[in-house]
Amino acid sequence: MQSPPDSIVAKAAGRPRDARIGQAVLHATTEILEEVGYQRLTIAAVASRAKTTPPAVYRRWPTKAHLVHEAVFPSTSEDVLPHYGDLREGLRSMLLSGVQLLSQPSARAAVPGLLAELAAAPTLHADILSRFAGGEWAWLPIRISQGIENGEVRPEVRAATLLDLISGSAFLATAVGPPERIDPQWIDEVIDLIMRGIAPDHETN
Amino acid sequence: MQSPPDSIVAKAAGRPRDARIGQAVLHATTEILEEVGYQRLTIAAVASRAKTTPPAVYRRWPTKAHLVHEAVFPSTSEDVLPHYGDLREGLRSMLLSGVQLLSQPSARAAVPGLLAELAAAPTLHADILSRFAGGEWAWLPIRISQGIENGEVRPEVRAATLLDLISGSAFLATAVGPPERIDPQWIDEVIDLIMRGIAPDHETN
Amino acid sequence: MQSPPDSIVAKAAGRPRDARIGQAVLHATTEILEEVGYQRLTIAAVASRAKTTPPAVYRRWPTKAHLVHEAVFPSTSEDVLPHYGDLREGLRSMLLSGVQLLSQPSARAAVPGLLAELAAAPTLHADILSRFAGGEWAWLPIRISQGIENGEVRPEVRAATLLDLISGSAFLATAVGPPERIDPQWIDEVIDLIMRGIAPDHETN
Amino acid sequence: MQSPPDSIVAKAAGRPRDARIGQAVLHATTEILEEVGYQRLTIAAVASRAKTTPPAVYRRWPTKAHLVHEAVFPSTSEDVLPHYGDLREGLRSMLLSGVQLLSQPSARAAVPGLLAELAAAPTLHADILSRFAGGEWAWLPIRISQGIENGEVRPEVRAATLLDLISGSAFLATAVGPPERIDPQWIDEVIDLIMRGIAPDHETN
DNA sequence: TGATAAGCGAGACGGTACGTCCGGTCTTGAG
DNA sequence: CTCAAGACCGGACGTACCGTCTCGCTTATCA
Numbered sequence: 001m002q003s004p005p006d007s008i009v010a011k012a013a014g015r016p017r018d019a020r021i022g023q024a025v026l027h028a029t030t031e032i033l034e035e036v037g038y039q040r041l042t043i044a045a046v047a048s049r050a051k052t053t054p055p056a057v058y059r060r061w062p063t064k065a066h067l068v069h070e071a072v073f074p075s076t077s078e079d080v081l082p083h084y085g086d087l088r089e090g091l092r093s094m095l096l097s098g099v100q101l102l103s104q105p106s107a108r109a110a111v112p113g114l115l116a117e118l119a120a121a122p123t124l125h126a127d128i129l130s131r132f133a134g135g136e137w138a139w140l141p142i143r144i145s146q147g148i149e150n151g152e153v154r155p156e157v158r159a160a161t162l163l164d165l166i167s168g169s170a171f172l173a174t175a176v177g178p179p180e181r182i183d184p185q186w187i188d189e190v191i192d193l194i195m196r197g198i199a200p201d202h203e204t205n
Numbered sequence: 206m207q208s209p210p211d212s213i214v215a216k217a218a219g220r221p222r223d224a225r226i227g228q229a230v231l232h233a234t235t236e237i238l239e240e241v242g243y244q245r246l247t248i249a250a251v252a253s254r255a256k257t258t259p260p261a262v263y264r265r266w267p268t269k270a271h272l273v274h275e276a277v278f279p280s281t282s283e284d285v286l287p288h289y290g291d292l293r294e295g296l297r298s299m300l301l302s303g304v305q306l307l308s309q310p311s312a313r314a315a316v317p318g319l320l321a322e323l324a325a326a327p328t329l330h331a332d333i334l335s336r337f338a339g340g341e342w343a344w345l346p347i348r349i350s351q352g353i354e355n356g357e358v359r360p361e362v363r364a365a366t367l368l369d370l371i372s373g374s375a376f377l378a379t380a381v382g383p384p385e386r387i388d389p390q391w392i393d394e395v396i397d398l399i400m401r402g403i404a405p406d407h408e409t410n
Numbered sequence: 411m412q413s414p415p416d417s418i419v420a421k422a423a424g425r426p427r428d429a430r431i432g433q434a435v436l437h438a439t440t441e442i443l444e445e446v447g448y449q450r451l452t453i454a455a456v457a458s459r460a461k462t463t464p465p466a467v468y469r470r471w472p473t474k475a476h477l478v479h480e481a482v483f484p485s486t487s488e489d490v491l492p493h494y495g496d497l498r499e500g501l502r503s504m505l506l507s508g509v510q511l512l513s514q515p516s517a518r519a520a521v522p523g524l525l526a527e528l529a530a531a532p533t534l535h536a537d538i539l540s541r542f543a544g545g546e547w548a549w550l551p552i553r554i555s556q557g558i559e560n561g562e563v564r565p566e567v568r569a570a571t572l573l574d575l576i577s578g579s580a581f582l583a584t585a586v587g588p589p590e591r592i593d594p595q596w597i598d599e600v601i602d603l604i605m606r607g608i609a610p611d612h613e614t615n
Numbered sequence: 616m617q618s619p620p621d622s623i624v625a626k627a628a629g630r631p632r633d634a635r636i637g638q639a640v641l642h643a644t645t646e647i648l649e650e651v652g653y654q655r656l657t658i659a660a661v662a663s664r665a666k667t668t669p670p671a672v673y674r675r676w677p678t679k680a681h682l683v684h685e686a687v688f689p690s691t692s693e694d695v696l697p698h699y700g701d702l703r704e705g706l707r708s709m710l711l712s713g714v715q716l717l718s719q720p721s722a723r724a725a726v727p728g729l730l731a732e733l734a735a736a737p738t739l740h741a742d743i744l745s746r747f748a749g750g751e752w753a754w755l756p757i758r759i760s761q762g763i764e765n766g767e768v769r770p771e772v773r774a775a776t777l778l779d780l781i782s783g784s785a786f787l788a789t790a791v792g793p794p795e796r797i798d799p800q801w802i803d804e805v806i807d808l809i810m811r812g813i814a815p816d817h818e819t820n
Numbered sequence: 821t822g823a824t825a826a827g828c829g830a831g832a833c834g835g836t837a838c839g840t841c842c843g844g845t846c847t848t849g850a851g
Numbered sequence: 852c853t854c855a856a857g858a859c860c861g862g863a864c865g866t867a868c869c870g871t872c873t874c875g876c877t878t879a880t881c882a
Contacts, residue, residue, distance in 0.1 A: 016852085018854075036325075042842075043844080054843085054844075054845090055846090055853095055854085055855085056854065056855080058845085059854095108324070109324065112320040112321035113321045113324070115317040115321070115380065116243060117244070119242065119313070119317045119318070119380070156394070161391060162398075164378050164395070165373070165395065165398070168373030168374035168375070169369045169370045169374065171377060172372055173373070175320065175324070186366060189363065193362070193366070193367075193399070193402035196402045197401045217831095217832085217874090218830060218832070218874065218875090219873070219874075220831080220832050220833045220834085221833080221872090221874090222834095226834085247862085247863060248864080249862095252835095258836075259864085259865075260866080261833080261834060263865070264834090423879085424879070424880075425825075425826050425828080425877070425880090426878080426880090427826090427828095431827095447734060448734070449735050452868075453870075454870090462829080463829055464869090464870075465870095465871080466827080468870075519734065522731035522733070523731045526653060526654060526727035529652065529653075529724065529790070566804070566807075567808070571801060571804045571808070572808075574784045574787050574801075575783070575808070577787055578783030578788070579779045580783070581786070581787060582779050582783030582786060583779050585734070586733075596776060599776045600780065602771075602812075603777075603780070603812035603813060604808070605812075606811055606813075607807075607810075607812030608811075627848090627857095627858085628847085628848065628849090628856065628858070629846085629847070629859070630846045630858050630859045631846090631847070631848095632859070657836085657837060657838085658837085658838075658839085659836095659837070667861075669839075669840090669861090670841090670859090670860075670862095671861070674858090674859075
């Protein structure tokens with residue numbers, strides 16, 4: 001997250017970091033998150049569980065929020081290449097991946113806390129939000145304007161509003177209530193409703 | 206919120222509470238909330254601003270979350286009588302009131318924090334969620350089944366899913382990004398999309 | 411201590427005080443004093459032990475100090491008539507009665523506390539100090555000037571200084587160290603020293 | 616007062632204490648003592664005046680009594696080497712230094728309170744009493760037995776009793792009544808009386 | 821005889837002060 | 852420059868308890 005040790009040029013004087021510590025800390029973080037939640041998670045507890053010390057953690061992540069964020073949403077950058085194909089399938093994939101991401105136990109524990117910190121210190125904004133739906137947020141506006149051109153989508157539809165609906169419902173559905181609520185039927189229903197909502201008149205998807 | 210002790214019979218032994226303290230505390234709470242946010246709000250600071258002391262606050266609200274909740278969402282119970290009339294207008298009113306409620310500065314500051322506490326200590330669940338959209342949450346399923354009967358709504362539409370979409374987008378739109386994003390056009394757009402989404406085939410609203 | 415109900419004139423409208431409460435409170439006070447000391451004695455504890463309530467106590471004594479003072483040094487006004495006879499016997503009697511008064515367990519527990527309150531709020535000064543050695547404080551200056559006249563005492567001796575020595579040693583001897591330290595021999599020794607100290611030159615008592 | 620931990624060898628792991636905090640706290644303590652007295656002095660107030668916090672104070676002194684004691688009677692250990700010379704001058708110096716020590720405003724404010732705590736929790740006994748007259752308490756018995764040998768002092772005189780008289784009068788004179796009472800004449804008078812009191816018969820000092 | 825006034829027990833309130841937890845930082849000594 | 856150990860600083864906490872107040876009742880005196 002910080003000081004990606006520019007492996008090419010400088011030699012990073014002094015003792016190199018023990019890579020196992022970073023791994024152990026991230027692992028300990030998700031564990032503790034699921035056990036006690038975001039608020040009660042402390043750096044000291046994480047360090048202790050990872051068999052290291054707080055300063056070693058602070059050297060790697062400046063903030064509890066940064067640590068939790070990386071632990072829960074690793075920068076896998078496995079950003080599935082956005083498919084420019086079928087609109088319905090694209091939207092479904094967006095919603096599904098969002099819901100899956102937010103449904104993991106550690107994410108359920110972390111997201112409200114992260115959101116709260118984000119509200120108080122908007123510095124994290126960029127870092128955190130940028131990954132929330134991976135590269136698919138970039139795909140959406142492109143595909144929508146495409147759809148408007150070829151008559152799949154009403155011209156009035158704005159991608160940003162659509163994103164609010166999709167992300168908002170994904171967030172709400174995972175954040176409140178039991179996770180069982182979210183099943184394939186729920187996904188189908190939402191996508192169906194949205195597809196009908198954005199379709200031009202006299203056309204039935 | 207607590208101890209309106211059967212106002213008819215018993216007389217509540219002991220010195221009665223100074224009603225002005227409760228008022229002052231609630232007022233101070235919203236002020237401080239807007240100034241420093243949920244996380245940095247402390248009971249001591251609230252008490253001090255209200256010219257009283259922490260114990261007086263703790264006597265009234267067991268938790269910072271309870272205090273903030275009551276300060277931001279007072280139990281006005283001015284639950285506007287849900288109108289059983291026009292569906293579009295009903296939905297718009299729901300969304301609008303939700304957005305307005307969540308757009309107040311104090312609510313913007315409070316909601317993520319409350320949500321985080323709620324995730325960690327689900328005791329508040331009932332208390333807090335129950336009021337989020339007032340009596341309108343009760344109105345929705347009734348009106349939807351009505352709509353299904355008279356052909357306004359597709360039979361597959363479930364009120365719960367609809368609620369996820371409406372609440373979720375309202376929450377997301379107010380929680381992230383600047384409040385200016387939410388304007389009448391945004392409301393119209395969302396309602397339009399939803400109305401089209403729930404309408405039966407071959408019918409254009 | 412307060413409101414000596416001027417038994418002659420007014421009849422004190424309203425319900426009269428329950429005399430047993432006052433007694434019980436005083437008794438409870440000395441008990442608790444010996445058990446836990448002045449600082450840890452609370453009005454609530456006293457009231458509870460006396461089977462009554464704090465307000466009933468506060469109605470009688472405005473302050474813990476007043477209560478303790480009256481409990482430990484009752485205004486017996488059994489002020490033994492000061493004898494104007496033998497000087498040595500008079501001084502011995504003064505020292506002895508002082509030491510005995512201050513040696514009671516309750517007094518040992520109370521005096522330092524009272525002294526401390528007295529230092530902080532000199533209002534009690536008059537009330538408390540006035541009784542410390544009963545009427546004998548009045549006797550001393552008279553008997554000393556008498557002694558100077560008849561050659562028992564050096565003319566330079568001032569009664570106030572003598573009082574400092576006698577009271578001071580009595581206080582110190584009882585306040586610090588175990589009570590066993592103070593025995594007849596100690597008394598004799600102090601009196602002997604003082605008698606020699608105040609005697610005129612070339613005279614051996 | 617505590618933990619000057621074997622200043623020779625070990626280096627005390629962990630972050631060292633900020634020495635300025637200790638100084639500032641002691642200074643604030645004497646100030647507040649003179650302003651409001653012992654009882655109303657609060658650790659929190661001291662900490663605040665010293666621009667630090669209660670925990671920092673509690674780390675250094677376990678009790679208000681310990682703190683006040685060190686603030687008022689610093690362990691200067693400037694224990695003036697006891698002079699084995701002139702008896703009268705030695706006693707005068709004892710009395711004078713005691714009176715001066717106890718006459719400082721902060722000492723006048725502190726002593727009764729300390730005494731009261733000491734009565735309730737005799738743990739402090741050793742700590743506090745030990746310094747009350749510095750090394751001179753050790754000098755007295757030695758010099759007295761010397762004096763008995765060389766005929767300056769009656770053989771019956773015990774140093775402990777003498778100490779009661781000297782300390783007791785010093786304490787009483789400073790503790791009650793205005794400080795102006797204690798002037799050189801008072802000192803002379805007391806010393807004169809004591810010197811005559813301990814002298815052998817037929818000898819005039 | 822009824823009105824007045826004060827004392828009483830019960831119990832909660834308002835507020836001071838407390839002592840502690842703990843989050844994040846810093847120092848030391850070694851690698 | 853990193854690591855581990857460990858103490859320190861200070862923000863915030865939640866509570867114990869003190870003295871007060873309110874209540875409803877009781878007990879005397881006074882009109």
